[in-house]
Every structure is written in structure tokens, then in C-alpha cells.
Amino acid sequence: MSRLSSLASFVRVLPLVLAACVGSVGCTAELDGDEHDHGDDIEEGDTSTESALTPGYGVPASLGLNKNRKIYLTFDDGPSAAYTNKILDTLKAHRAPATFFVTGKNIAGQETVLRREAAEGHIVANHQWEHVKATETQLRSWAPKERDLLDEIAGTQPHYFRYPYGAGTAAKEGILKQAGYVDGGIGWDIDTLDWCFSKTGTCNRDEVKAAYRSDFVGWVVSECKRRGGGVVLFHDVQGITQRNLDRIMTELEAEGFEFANLPTSGR
Numbered sequence: 379m380s381r382l383s384s385l386a387s388f389v390r391v392l393p394l395v396l397a398a399c400v401g402s403v404g405c406t407a408e409l410d411g412d413e414h415d416h417g418d419d420i421e422e423g424d425t426s427t428e429s430a431l432t433p434g435y436g437v438p439a440s441l442g443l444n445k446n447r448k449i450y451l452t453f454d455d456g457p458s459a460a461y462t463n464k465i466l467d468t469l470k471a472h473r474a475p476a477t478f479f480v481t482g483k484n485i486a487g488q489e490t491v492l493r494r495e496a497a498e499g500h501i502v503a504n505h506q507w508e509h510v511k512a513t514e515t516q517l518r519s520w521a522p523k524e525r526d527l528l529d530e531i532a533g534t535q536p537h538y539f540r541y542p543y544g545a546g547t548a549a550k551e552g553i554l555k556q557a558g559y560v561d562g563g564i565g566w567d568i569d570t571l572d573w574c575f576s577k578t579g580t581c582n583r584d585e586v587k588a589a590y591r592s593d594f595v596g597w598v599v600s601e602c603k604r605r606g607g608g609v610v611l612f613h614d615v616q617g618i619t620q621r622n623l624d625r626i627m628t629e630l631e632a633e634g635f636e637f638a639n640l641p642t643s644g645r
């Protein structure tokens with residue numbers, strides 16, 4: 379890409395990103411990295427400006443979300459044979475909805491879990507077929523492929539998509555919209571960093587204050603309080619999330635937060 383066209387695309391994307399990113403942790407957060415079943419471990423942040431300005435990080439304004447004391451739980455990278463059913467049990471106990479962004483390659487053999495997610499009022503959404511930074515060609519093939527498979531298994535409506543690692547671009551947004559993902563990529567406001575805490579129970583990243591570096595629950599609750607609500611990124615392939623979800627939800631409820639889900643109409 380020439381310097382000029384690179385600049386042009388930067389300028390084109392900038393207002394959109396600024397609109398989506400005002401005060402958003404997601405915009406400065408690093409990659410949606412995680413240690414999960416299929417072994418890619420790209421957690422060390424790509425903090426380049428270009429990456430931070432891609433469309434996959436923020437929560438699109440088209441969703442019209444009310445984030446005032448509302449928490450929108452999202453779980454990526456599943457389904458997980460070990461954890462997803464237990465997470466569903468916890469959500470049921472709290473009568474809370476969530477969105478599961480499913481990795482296509484993890485679906486085979488786990489169809490029952492996806493049916494349960496849908497039957498219990500959750501949204502079953504697309505987290506791309508393979509957990510990679512896809513090329514446009516890959517995305518053009520994968521976006522409808524997983525959409526159709528999820529529809530077949532779970533009768534999934536609405537259609538939502540989240541890029542692995544938040545790796546969106548303006549061109550990929552066009553591909554998603556053609557595949558019926560009218561909002562483009564769905565990012566997040568609050569990154570729990572569950573993959574980081576999962577290794578040893580401690581996460582020493584700069585954005586985690588010292589008081590919370592060995593306190594996953596305290597960190598997540600403090601971030602929700604700091605932001606006042608929004609879309610929260612967890613991973614249902616992380617045991618630390620499954621083990622602590624009930625405590626996190628109980629503490630958030632005690633703080634006056636309510637759990638809500640993304641819109642279900644028009645998508």
C-alpha cells in the first residue's frame with residue numbers, strides 16, 4: 379500500500395474509531411489473546427497505532443446499547459467441553475443472558491452445547507472459523523460458512539461476529555456486512571484479561587493495578603465499576619472464568635449492575 383493510500387485509509391477510519399473508542403478500554407486493550415484448545419498464544423500485545431484503530435475493537439454505535447449500569451457478558455473461543463456447560467449453569471442461576479462468540483473449528487462434537495446456549499436465551503455468534511488474523515479471502519469464505527452452520531445447529535438469530543484478536547479492517551467490515559453481519563465486527567468495552575490471569579492466577583500487565591494483579595475477581599469488578607457498564611470480554615475456554623463467574627456476577631449484582639444482552643431484532 380502506498381503511503382498516500384495508507385494515509386487515506388487511516389483518515390477514513392479515524393472518525394469511526396474515535397466515535398467507537400471514546401473512553402473505551404477495548405481500544406487501548408491489546409489483542410484478544412488467549413491460551414486455548416487450539417494452542418495459539420498470541421497474547422503479547424500488538425499495541426501499534428494501526429492495530430488500535432482497526433474496527434474490530436470497539437462496540438459499534440449501531441447496536442444502540444444502553445451501557446448505564448448494564449453489563450453485556452460475552453464469552454469467546456468456545457465451545458469448551460470442560461467449561462461451557464458450567465458457565466451456562468451459572469448464567470442460569472443468575473437469570474442472565476450472554477453472547478457466545480464461537481470458534482468454528484471447535485463446533486464439531488459440541489453441537490448440544492450450542493443448542494443449549496440458544497435454548498436458554500443466549501446469543502450464539504461467530505468468532506470466525508479459525509482463530510487467526512484472517513485474510514480477506516479467508517473471511518469471505520468463513521463468514522457465511524459459520525453463519526450457516528450456526529443457523530443449522532442452533533437456529534441462530536441474530537447474527538453477530540467478533541474478529542479474533544480484534545483484527546478488523548474497513549475491507550473486512552464490508553465482507554461481514556455482505557454476509558449479513560449488519561453491525562460489522564463487535565468488540566468490547568471491558569477486557570477481563572482472563573487468559574492472562576489463567577496461567578498462575580496473577581496478571582502483571584501494566585493496565586492491571588498492583589492491588590489486583592493476583593485478584594482476578596477484584597480486577598474484573600473494578601473495571602466494570604470504573605466504566606459504569608458495557609460489553610465485557612471473557613473466554614469460556616478459561617477455567618479461571620468458569621470458577622469465578624458466580625462470584626463476579628454476585629459482586630456486580632451487589633453493586634447494582636444488571637445483565638443485558640445485545641439486540642436480537644434486525645440482525
Ligand SMILES: [Zn+2]
Nearest residue numbers: 410454455542
Ligand atoms: Zn478469541
